[in-house]
Amino acid sequence: MIVVFVLGGLAVLTLFAALHLYLWRRLVRDVSAPRGRYRRIGTVLAFVLPLTSLGALIGGRELPLAGERWLAWPGYLWLAVLIYLTFALLVGEAVRPLLRRALDRRAARTAPEEAVLVAVPATAPAPEATAAAPPAVPAAAEEPAAATRRQFVARTVAVAAGAAAAGTVGYGTYGVLRGPRLKNVTVPLAKLPARADGYRIAVVSDIHLGPILGRAHTQRIVDTINGARPDLVAIVGDLVDGTVADLGPAAEPLAQLRSRHGSYFVTGNHEYFSGAAPWVDFVRELGVHPLENARVELPGFDLAGVNDISGADHHAAPDYGKALGDRDRSRAAVLLAHQPVMIHEAVKHGVDLQLSGHTHGGQLWPGNYIAELANPTVAGLDRYGDTQLYVTRGAGAWGPPVRVGAPSDITIVKLVSLRA
Template sequence: MIVFLLVLVVVLGLLGTVHWYVWRRLVRDLTRPRSAARRVGTVVLVALPLTSVGALASGRGGAPFVMEQILAWPGFLWLALLLYVTLALVVTEPLRPLLRRALARKAAGTAEGAEAAQAPVPVTVPAGPAEAPTPVSAPVLAPADAESVTDATSPAPVTPAPATPAPDLSRRLFVNRVVSTSALAVAAGTVGYGTYGVLRGPRVKRVTVPLAKLPRAAHGYRVAVVSDIHLGPILGRAHTQRIVDTINATQPDLVAVVGDLVDGSVANLGPAAEPLARLTARDGAYFVTGNHEYFSGADAWVDHVRELGLHPLRNDRVEIGAGFDLAGVDDVAGESHGQGPDFAKALGDRDRARTAVLLAHQPIVIDDAVRHGVDLQLSGHTHGGQLWPGNLIAELANPTVAGLERYGDTQLYVTRGAGAWGPPVRVGAPSDITVVELASRQA
């Protein structure tokens, strides 16, 4: 509990510092004190993080699903925009003093040129004969006239000129506006394109995996692997339908749904998952749980996907007619619910002369797969990092973030997933549905 509180304090402190920095660069440095623009900007930069907290907490807190949907778009999009606007502002920090110095040098050069142009030109007058000055008699003035002369020759009162901003302050404001608005535009463009990529739907990726024990009859067998669909308050029924249409267009022999199908209850998201009933494959569609199923009622979702025609593999195995075993294990998050992966149950009594393909949501169980003689493990979970540079963090927690790698005699393929968790945004990790084609070395 103490560790959790310490982590919470650190995270909140970091978020507070980041928001203060963004407020300083996008609000304080671009507006004048006590202006309406500064007040509005401050309110926005207080309201958006509160919306993000609401979006994160509403799903776990049992809030009405309508409220989750209202908070999700602005709350989650702000998290993505905050990431990239912060990165853009930090990267452009060195430009600010450089631009100010360049403008100051330019202003100084312009001022010197103007002074040179306005300097009086000396005029040479030809010398002539000297003339004696004509004496002038001073008039005798009356006292009243003397006072008039005194008034006329006294200096007139000077009206002060209106104050103008100091040149350095004007340059600073100009540079701040150019740099900060450019950083904001780049961040908004990045988030906008990443959102379009998610809403457009995943693209098909094809990978060939040679397996030493695969019989010739199974050569060319195609498994459509889809993971991390993440149906929720943002991605709904239309998202599921795009995925189903994309999978069916590949005409796979088997469909593997490798966890994290949902972020919510069957009551709220059951209709969004219904298009899965239209998946078509010769040997059917199979499902294993992911960690998010255990946040959403795993048992209820297993029952629901079974009603939709998918075959859940909960620490279980089936023999595929083409000549290999297909096994599936529960996600490690199930251990806190008295479930979790059981490799001995799924694989312990099998014939190791046969090829074994394992469905497991998280790549981290690869060591167990190796010990049980699995030939190919199909996983998801990582999203490929989803938001760059998130892939660097994902690499710390997962043996493989995306793609195909070998661990001893076992190969591991990790798909980037077909949806997105939290912000409906992907940057540097496009969503995919992978058609894994099994290749026999005997063919």
């Protein structure tokens, strides 16, 4: 197992290095003079930026939070830029020969005209001079025109790729820092009594408080939820990327959450990276009720929650029997479970609706296609037998504070009774 992990790590590092070598060639070597200032600066950045990203991914947790921020912002943002810069340059590989061909044709059309201008004088020479004169040489041939055209094409593709990547990442960063938008979803439940028709649950997941997203991010989320005036708030995991000591103040605005029947929380996999037990205690102090393999009876339905799958490595595995085993099956059941793959156990235990997060909707396109390989549902509402699954894209971001093709959201799930 260790050998596989080491080989996988080496393969990733090799790919990482190869991508940066490719970027250096296309963005630095091909567009600059060999000993120019741009070449020197670009070469330095080609080494510094990947090291910063590796530091953010690997070594950030070893630093105090303030120091981690210095690595996280440039390191994670560069990862996002790297993705879209690579895509843009690969598109440029297809465009590059077309531009070269167009420029070569244009040069070929102008060359005869220039040759005529050079070869034909204004006054006809004497016959003796005409016989002795050397053949006319086109002026264009006296310069390294082909090399100039190659560099022009390289610079055009580089500038276009850089602008596309910067624009994509900039807009994606703005979407995250602006905060999630409300999304409304209606879910009919056959067992829901008429008196509970229209019950509204604010579902929020994957807030990911850490070195980049902090207290202001939490406050935006709380204000958005309170403005929607839900009946209940469900926080379905991955609240934090760090310890209570570092990030407790960033989570404190959760104490301001307001709803008719309170706020509830289940752990996600990232809580176990940071120490889940202290966070469970801390959110309880904030007035948010943890559901650790537990259930509460609410007017019209049961609300249950199970620990994340990652809890199995920390003696806190999800226990569906404890959360759901002895309940009245005639009542509707809503389950909070961080990962969508937990839907299969939910079906076995007769759950009517599972609320999940975890996927971020892929976060960075085309990450949604990768997420589909590991999750039954990446985002939105699906049905599995008699059980429905709703997956929110989440309210924050992990790693790069960037979302492309997967905007963050807080979902208001409206429960509808078929008996109403």
